[in-house]
Amino acid sequence: MLKIQAEANVPTDFGNYRMLAFSENENDWMPHMAIIAENTDFSLPVNVRFHSECITGEVFHSRKCECGQQLDAAMNYIHEHGGIIIYLRQEGRNIGIINKLRAYKLQEKGMDTVQANLHLGLPADDRDFNVAIDILKQLRVTAVNLLTNNPDKIRFVENSDIILHKRIPLQIAATESSKSYLRTKRDYFGHWLDE
Secondary structure, three states, rough: EEEEEEEEEEEEEEEEEEEEEEOOOOOOOOOOOEEOOOOOOOOOOOEEEEEEEHHHHOOOOOOOOHHHHHHHHHHHHHHHHEEEEEOOOOHHHHHHHHHHHHHHHHOOOOOOOOHHHHHHOOOHHHHHHHHHHHHHHOOOOOEEEOOOOOOOOOHHHHHOOOEEEEEEEEOOOOOOOHHHHHHHHHHHHOOOOOO
């Protein structure tokens, strides 16, 4: 069972947050994180972002996806309005960075993200957002405004005891490099994205 292994207050470029590491094992080097803005009111529906790790987009600013920009936008929004980012260690839709780079190589040959994963014998998306639901329950969150474009994340909340108050879109404008990736998100996964 996940539990809080460590927590601390951390000042960031976006403001001050309380960061909590959740894991079954205190020696886990890659725990899931809850990043809580200091002005969060837990008596109201809490603004929440489920965000899956993306080292290429967040750390190295890859332009193949909008993950880094989404995380920045979510941190900015949640600093202003209060809320929580649940940071999930599910790199590359939970296929890991090595397989993600292999999939990138196939994309260089014309495959989209889904085709590349399937060609490698991997699922199109293997993420499990029940982990995020568990973390919210441990934080005693009962109702949320979910920052997402992903209908799967909505379904996970709707199938839980947590009340979905509303969805807050979190759309980042496409670049020439990310157009195909975003189109696949929209057409294959049904994400609510503009053209």
